[in-house]
Amino acid sequence: MTGLIYMWLPAPTDFILLPNDVHVWRIDLDRPEAQLHNLAATLSSDELTRANRFHFQEHRQRFIAGRGILRRILAGYLGIEPQQVQFDYQHRGKPVLADTFASTGLFFNLSHSQGLALCAVSCDRQIGVDLEYIRPMSDVEALAQRFFLPREYDVMRSLPADQKQEMFFRYWTCKEAYLKATGEGIAQLEQIEIALTPTESARLQTLQDWSLIEIIPADNYLAAVAVAGFGYQLKYWQY
Structure with missing residues (x-):
């Protein structure tokens, strides 16, 4: 099939999202313990509660990595700290940025499977990833x-x-x-x-x-x- 991506570029220093940009981030979810600790510190209380519901440590750690890195990515675009990112949830549980950030026009979606996740981000365009x-x-x-x-x-x-x-x-x-x-x-x-x-x-x-x-x-x-x-x-x- 077509669609093979040969080169994933290193994360940029400045997160710039132009109106016609679509950015896809590849995230390895298996992270060192020290990094997981730092990522967990940026999560909200409800995210930590969700993390602690996982029976297996591997699943818990991957959830923390996914949500923590999602926060870091979105914070980069928004110009804020990761712990300042706020989410609302649609009726089927899809996370979206809280109304506080509505004026930014930032759309995102996250999908994960096993030890890998993808995060897609766009400006003023609905976007989804699986x-x-x-x-x-x-x-x-x-x-x-x-x-x-x-x-x-x-x-x-x-x-x-x-x-x-x-x-x-x-x-x-x-x-x-x-x-x-x-x-x-x-x-x-x-x-x-x-x-x-x-x-x-x-x-x-x-x-x-x-x-x-x-x-x-x-x-x-x-x-x-x-x-x-x-x-x-x-x-x-x-x-």
Whole structure:
């Protein structure tokens, strides 16, 4: 498939987001203990409560890393300290910047899977990102029949067995990225039609005013970013 990103640039010193910029950050969630301690110190009390609900230490630490680094990234754009970033939550739990920051026009979305996360940021454009670790699934065709539209399912069913799994995750990440951008739930998966082939990049068939960017951020991972509109400049940063 297309969309392989060969170079993730080092984090910039100055976080500058122009009106047509779309920035995608790759975040390694497995961090040293000392760094986790510093990141935890920037979290709100409700974020720490959520972190402590995780049964396994690995999951707890990855949550702290993801939210702490998200705060650092957003703080860089906003010109404030990470602990000053405030979130509101939409009815389906999607975090957005609090109304205090509405005038900045900053949109963001975070997705994580296993030890990796992606954060997508834009100015005045709705944006969503979904990241999935490609894991073996014996029922991939049945899942496609359940969640995908007939034409999407037919594409998957026509492929050789060794291509079906990748195609499933391409469809899934593209749909989820759009649904996360708009704040809709997974129940809407079959309302969104994606046009793609094994050799061509995805596009939203049902909505012409949205863009899809497919990314292979690391071995055994697939991701997609959904952005409102066109004519943007993409930059890829490694945190």
